[in-house]
Amino acid sequence: MNFLHLKYLIEVEKCESISKAAQHLYVNQPRLSKIIKEIEEEANIKIFERHNKGVVPTTKGKEFLMQAKKIVQEVDCLKNMYQDDPHKLNLDICVPRSSYISEAFIEYLKMDNNMKKELNLNYRETNSIDTIQNVYDGENNLGIVRFPIRDQDYYFNILTLKELTYEKLFSFDYQILISNDNPLKDQEISIKDLKKQIELKHGDIHIQDGKQEHHKQMNIYERGIQFELLNEIPETYMWVAPIPKKLLKHNHFILKECKDQKTPYVDYLIYRKGYVLSKEDQNFIKCLKKVIEQVK
Template identity: 90%
Template sequence: MNFLHLKYLIEVEKYESISKAAQHLYINQPRLSKIIKEIEEEANIKIFERHNKGVVPTTKGREFLSQAKKIVQEVDYLKNMYQDDPHKLNLDICVPRSSYISEAFIEYLKMDNNMKKELNLNYRETNSFDTIQNVYDGENNLGIVRFPLRDQDYYFNILNLKELTYEKLFTFDYQILISKDNPLKDKDIYMKDLKKQIELKHGDIHIQEDHHNHKHMNIYERGIQFELLNEIPETYMWVAPMPKKLLKQNDFVLKACKDKKIPYVDYLIYRKGYVLSKEDQNFIECLKNVIEQVK
């Protein structure tokens, strides 16, 4: 059984289509179909069920593919371990939009002359469901997922189903970010006070549940979010704890809401069998250092 052919099977499962996988792998479809048939005959199982929209793994096929992924991960780890190059920097991570995480990423780049190395970095910001899928599919090696603490069991079920390892990083309450010119700056803030303000929503986090007379804008670019906070005093954002350095640089104030506390939690995730590289470990160390600063 050819090791490269195991990778082909994983691509077919990922795209749920032999033709799409063949295009991605730059081989012709008949050749890929023949490889699948040969592996099925050799393993004496049917790996994929064909239907008019593509292919799906059989029960035995899912078991086979799970083992194939473990083999591929172990071989890739061995390659990385013996091809370690102190002049190269590799990091591949998918995260929520969060200032403390981006600050950790910056600190990571600054450590040990990392910026002088050959860089191969993939830092992607997206929602938790896309992060889980990206890590599961192998698009990213590491991920950070964020969700309300009350939904923890629901997310654990998803992570366990996809055989992902997860490690708690940080539990926190969302806070209100405003500019120093906001009229609420020196006051204790309650939910009723926010009805006269404009909320800048971002990402897949939704805190406010009372929409009566509530004004908001959906903004997904971090730069314009900060500009709006500074230029329009009666605006605010719900955010995770932020580094003091960033608050000072932007003349921002972080305030707790006295009558609205919803705990959220961030988890580090990666595929079972994936062995954290030295670069991964260094980034996680930077992440935990910044978390201690913002607590």
């Protein structure tokens, strides 16, 4: 049994399939099956139950895999303690689609001639549930999760079960983002004013849950197109978290409150328990908190 084989087992559990795990690991399936059998014999337990759709851990297997994950995390933390290199830039983060976070990422890249270093960056945008799973699985070291304040107990329970550390960044009300050409730009906005407008939504992220009659919406999955749509189609809007002023000015956008619809949300920074924040992690968090102070 060796460290690499423990990672193989964790991947099999994640994929719920030996064949899929073998593809991800670039190992042939018979070889992976043999490794699993050898570990099961060495540990004197059955780790996986086979069925027609794949594999699932046995009760003992779950206990074994939990310990394996702790070992892998400890080794990753040990490596992380000594991986800081003045000539390399390492950052691995999973976040919601949010302009203040992307602004912080840009400011981080501009620090201390970072762009002249050897780059190893992984900046992923997705929803909070996927972020929690990615950080738990070790696919990302840091994550930022966003959820309604009313649902925080539910999310705290998930984070605790996944043994993730969480730190509050800030709370905010969602606002309406429109262009300077939008006919609503000079008036107070209520929900009824939005009925004739088109809402732009990220299709995999649920934000606004107020039901509206005759509601028009457009689901988008790529953040880059949202600003083009807002500028080119005046009768469009988005519900957004706070946005840096220079970004609003550059794109000729306006942030407006909705007088009869407030949606309090909160953002939390998360990482695995025992994970040691690298110098680069800490620098990014500093940039993040600096931008937050500017948009509050």
